[in-house]
Amino acid sequence: MKIINNTSRITDTKQxxxxxLCAMAVGAIISTNVYAQQDNVGLERIEVTARKTTESxxxxxxxxxxxxxxxxNALGIAVITEIQQFSPNTxxxxxxxxxxxxxxxxRGVGQQDPLWGYEPGVGIYVDDVYxxxxxxxxxxxxxxxxIEVLRGPQGSLYGKNTIxxxxxxxxxxxxGDTAFNMSGTIGSYAQRDxxxxxxxxxxxxxxxxxxxxxxxxxxxxxxxxxxxLPNQDLENYNKDLWAARFNVEFHATDDLFFRVRxxxxxxxxxxxxxxxxxxxRLTDAPVPNSVFDSYTSLPTFNSVELDGYSWLAQYDVLEAxxxxxxxxxxESYSATNIDFDSTALDIFDVPAxxxxxxxxxxxxxxxxxxxxxxxxxxxxxxxxxCGNFDxxxxxxxxxxxxxxxxxxxxxxxxxxxxxAVYGQSSFDVSDKLSMSVGLRYTKEEKSATVNNGLIFxxxxxxxxxxxxxxxxxxxIVPQVLGTDSNNDGV
Numbered sequence: 001m002k003i004i005n006n007t008s009r010i011t012d013t014k015q016x017x018x019x020x021l022c023a024m025a026v027g028a029i030i031s032t033n034v035y036a037q038q039d040n041v042g043l044e045r046i047e048v049t050a051r052k053t054t055e056s057x058x059x060x061x062x063x064x065x066x067x068x069x070x071x072x073n074a075l076g077i078a079v080i081t082e083i084q085q086f087s088p089n090t091x092x093x094x095x096x097x098x099x100x101x102x103x104x105x106x107r108g109v110g111q112q113d114p115l116w117g118y119e120p121g122v123g124i125y126v127d128d129v130y131x132x133x134x135x136x137x138x139x140x141x142x143x144x145x146x147i148e149v150l151r152g153p154q155g156s157l158y159g160k161n162t163i164x165x166x167x168x169x170x171x172x173x174x175x176g177d178t179a180f181n182m183s184g185t186i187g188s189y190a191q192r193d194x195x196x197x198x199x200x201x202x203x204x205x206x207x208x209x210x211x212x213x214x215x216x217x218x219x220x221x222x223x224x225x226x227x228x229l230p231n232q233d234l235e236n237y238n239k240d241l242w243a244a245r246f247n248v249e250f251h252a253t254d255d256l257f258f259r260v261r262x263x264x265x266x267x268x269x270x271x272x273x274x275x276x277x278x279x280x281r282l283t284d285a286p287v288p289n290s291v292f293d294s295y296t297s298l299p300t301f302n303s304v305e306l307d308g309y310s311w312l313a314q315y316d317v318l319e320a321x322x323x324x325x326x327x328x329x330x331e332s333y334s335a336t337n338i339d340f341d342s343t344a345l346d347i348f349d350v351p352a353x354x355x356x357x358x359x360x361x362x363x364x365x366x367x368x369x370x371x372x373x374x375x376x377x378x379x380x381x382x383x384x385x386c387g388n389f390d391x392x393x394x395x396x397x398x399x400x401x402x403x404x405x406x407x408x409x410x411x412x413x414x415x416x417x418x419x420a421v422y423g424q425s426s427f428d429v430s431d432k433l434s435m436s437v438g439l440r441y442t443k444e445e446k447s448a449t450v451n452n453g454l455i456f457x458x459x460x461x462x463x464x465x466x467x468x469x470x471x472x473x474x475x476i477v478p479q480v481l482g483t484d485s486n487n488d489g490v
Contacts, residue, residue: 109164136306156438222292346394358383
């Protein structure tokens with residue numbers, strides 16, 4: 001009898017549980033339908049320029065992450081590398097030893113080594129201006145409207161250097177009102193950040209002038225525990241950077257718009273030292289207590305200087321037809337010290353410098369009506385990138401050859417000229433089906449000269465790289481490797 005009663009209770013419980021599940025399922029379906037109806041009625045329109053024309057994010061048939069100004073502020077995002085937290089399959093990090101050089105990967109494609117002869121797999125764009133080299137590409141967010149991350153190959157519209165995707169930094173267009181904004185941040189490690197933006201109309205509804213300035217400072221999270229060089233700043237993972245922009249916008253008519261922009265960034269934060277997981281067999285120094293502490297035999301300085309200007313002319317021929325011309329000139333220089341062994345000995349040290357300049361020109365035409373849109377254009381690029389790095393195997397050289405040291409020096413320049421014609425069209429086949437087709441033809445000429453030299457000494461890129469050092473002349477006999485290539489393809 002007891003067993004029967006228990007079975008009866010269990011049966012009743014199962015029936016009640018099944019009824020509850022049914023009620024939950026029905027409630028979930030009703031709730032989902034309600035939310036779906038609300039989304040269809042009141043879904044916010046997010047506009048992006050992923051396909052070089054302004055359109056709704058919901059209508060773009062590619063994987064795009066768009067983060068606007070309000071979201072950036074709410075999430076506390078202050079530098080472009082932090083975007084990786086909110087974009088799937090995206091890795092944006094500072095390159096080894098530096099603070100402003102970008103290592104970018106999307107869907108596993110990118111550029112690991114920031115050498116001057118390498119081609120990036122992820123394109124970086126600031127207001128549709130291509131940033132050709134990773135040096136200085138770690139941008140602090142200033143007066144930004146939104147950040148767009150385009151995942152996957154973007155070759156039709158953006159070219160061969162976007163096999164992994166593209167990242168677009170879009171700044172705010174001036175409103176025409178007099179405005180002045182200033183923000184400051186005080187934090188731990190003596191953080192002292194200040195950002196100033198402003199704009200003023202010179203001619204009402206016609207000519208506007210704007211500026212932006214940021215000064216970002218923070219003490220290091222750690223320090224260099226040993227350095228034999230005098231007068232060295234021993235902070236590790238610190239920040240010392242300033243950036244400025246100046247804009248002029250001219251609305252000639254309701255349909256004709258011009259913009260000229262200048263920007264400059266200077267980063268003098270220290271080189272970042274690595275953390276040893278094991279003590280060195282050649283030193284008595286223990287493993288540091290903090291992952292932000294390090295040892296080095298190199299100078300701790302690091303320098304990145306980046307500046308350029310761009311210009312835009314935009315004409316709305318018709319309500320649905322727009323012609324745009326974008327041009328730019330950019331230059332950058334950086335010098336850095338990378339201590340791969342992270343010891344006070346010169347076991348494997350790499351001082352390096354990079355120099356880059358390029359000019360770009362692009363004319364594109366966009367047209368869009370209900371059910372049909374297309375973008376077409378021509379693009380020109382002319383750039384030169386040079387560099388020099390010295391792989392110093394000082395201690396190894398002395399141990400193996402009883403000489404003052406051993407250095408392998410690699411230097412050279414890469415010159416590129418590229419012309420491209422592209423076009424892409426999207427059209428609706430039906431109410432539920434649309435198609436896109438694109439084509440790009442690129443002709444590129446590249447030439448490079450690489451010097452490989454070897455010397456039994458510790459060699460640095462130029463005199464006074466370390467206090468009292470004088471670079472030898474004529475002691476390094478380079479082996480010159482010259483290459484020329486012409487590439488044509490679709």
